[in-house]
Amino acid sequence: MSLAKKIACITLDIEPDLQDQVGCVRMFDSSQLLNQYSSIVLENNIKVTGYIQTSLMYRYSKEIIDLYNKIPIEFGVHSHTHECNLDYFEKEVETSVKTYRNFFGTDPCGYRAPNGLINENGIRTLMEYQFKYDSSIFPSVRFDKYGYSNLNLPITPFVFVYGSNQIVEFPIACLSKIRLIMSMSYIKLFGLSVYKALMRKFPLPDVVILDSHPYDFYVKQISDNITGWKRYAHLRNADQAFSLFQEVISVLIEQGYDFWFMSDLNNYYKNMTNFPRIPIDALR
Numbered sequence: 001m002s003l004a005k006k007i008a009c010i011t012l013d014i015e016p017d018l019q020d021q022v023g024c025v026r027m028f029d030s031s032q033l034l035n036q037y038s039s040i041v042l043e044n045n046i047k048v049t050g051y052i053q054t055s056l057m058y059r060y061s062k063e064i065i066d067l068y069n070k071i072p073i074e075f076g077v078h079s080h081t082h083e084c085n086l087d088y089f090e091k092e093v094e095t096s097v098k099t100y101r102n103f104f105g106t107d108p109c110g111y112r113a114p115n116g117l118i119n120e121n122g123i124r125t126l127m128e129y130q131f132k133y134d135s136s137i138f139p140s141v142r143f144d145k146y147g148y149s150n151l152n153l154p155i156t157p158f159v160f161v162y163g164s165n166q167i168v169e170f171p172i173a174c175l176s177k178i179r180l181i182m183s184m185s186y187i188k189l190f191g192l193s194v195y196k197a198l199m200r201k202f203p204l205p206d207v208v209i210l211d212s213h214p215y216d217f218y219v220k221q222i223s224d225n226i227t228g229w230k231r232y233a234h235l236r237n238a239d240q241a242f243s244l245f246q247e248v249i250s251v252l253i254e255q256g257y258d259f260w261f262m263s264d265l266n267n268y269y270k271n272m273t274n275f276p277r278i279p280i281d282a283l284r
Contacts, residue, residue: 008208008257009042009265010249011135013112017080017215019225023137025056026221027214028063034070036219036242041071043049044249051078051112051135054099061103074261075100076110076135080204084114084146090123098128109263112136115146116172121282123160126167126215133168133266134160135209140179142228145268149283149284155179156205158276166277168269172211177203181222184212184245188237192247207265208257210248219240 016023027033050067052075057064067073080096083089093111100108111126113136126134139155140150155174159166173182177197180186182195182204190256214220220238221229237244252259260268270274 001098003173006007006206006208006255006257007265007268008046008078008210008252008259009262010046010048010210011112011262012048012050012212013211014056015052015078015213016053016056017222017225018219023056025060025063026218027042027215028060028067030218033214033218034063037132038067038071038247040242040246040249041213042261044246044253046072047261047264048073048178049076049110049262050074051076051110052100053076053078053082053245054080054096054103056100056102064103074263075104076262077108077110077131079227080113081109082114084117086117086119086122089118090125093129109266109281110135116142116148117146120162123167123280124162124165127162127165131167132270133170133262135170135262137169138174138181139171140174140181141255143213151179152282152284153278154276156275157207157265158278161277161282162280168266169209169278170209170265171178171186173208175199178202178242179190180206183210184216184241184248185234185250187218187244188241189233191237192214192244192251196251204255208252209262211253212245217245225261233248 023045050073077096079092083092102106109132111131111134116136116138137150138155139150162170219234
C-alpha cells in the first residue's frame with residue numbers, strides 16, 4: 001500500500017549491554033556517550049521511540065527521566081528481563097506492564113520482543129494486555145540459535161488477526177525484494193555504502209522502522225564480552241557507529257522521510273482498513 005508520505009521511526013532497544021552479567025547500560029553510565037547520541041537526535045530534529053527492558057527502571061530511574069527531558073523520546077516495552085524462552089513470554093509481558101505502569105503512571109502503547117522472538121501465543125498475549133501495536137517482526141531470516149524465517153510476512157505494516165481481535169504490526173525496516181534488514185547492527189556489519197548501492201534497485205518501503213541498541217554505539221568497549229563470529233560482526237565499523245547513525249539519518253532526510261514517534265505512526269494507521277490482515281498462525 002502506497003502512502004501519501006514517507007515515515008521513518010528511529011527506535012532504540014534499551015537493554016543491558018551484550019553479555020553483561022551485571023546489567024549495565026553504558027550509555028546511561030556515561031554522560032559522554034549519552035551526549036553524543038542526544039546531540040545527533042537534537043541536531044537533526046528527529047524523534048526516538050525507546051523500547052525499554054522494564055527491569056532497568058529500578059537501576060536507571062534517574063537516567064530514564066533525564067533522557068526523557070533531554071531529547072524527544074517516548075517509551076514502549078522490551079520485555080521485563082529480556083528472557084528469550086517463549087514459555088515465559090506471558091509472564092514477561094505481565095510483569096513489564098505492571099512495572100511500566102508503576103513508573104510512568106500509564107499503560108504502554110507498543111511492544112518489541114527480545115531478538116524479535118514472538119509466536120502465536122505471544123501475539124495473543126499482547127492482544128489480551130491491550131497493546132496498540134507490536135514491532136517485533138524482522139521480515140527476513142535469522143540463522144543463529146534464535147533463528148526464524150519471516151519471509152512469508154509483509155515488509156510493510158499489517159494487522160495480525162485472531163478471531164475478532166487484532167493488533168497492528170510494524171516490521172523492522174528491510175530493503176524490498178532481497179529483504180536485507182536495515183538496522184544499526186547490520187549497517188555497521190555491511191557498511192552504509194553497500195546499502196546505498198542496493199537501494200537504487202531495492203528501495204526502502206514508505207515506512208522505515210530503524211532498529212538499534214545503546215551498545216551499537218560503543219560495542220568496542222564491551223567486545224571482551226563477545227565471542228566467536230559475533231565478536232567480529234559487532235566490531236565491524238565499530239569506531240564509526242555515531243557517524244554512521246548521522247549518515248543514515250541524512251540518507252532518510254534526502255529521501256524525503258518525516259520522523260515520527262511510533263505512537264504517531266500507530267495513530268496514522270489505526271483507522272485504515274486497506275492494508276494486509278494476517279492470521280496469527282502465519283507465524284512460523
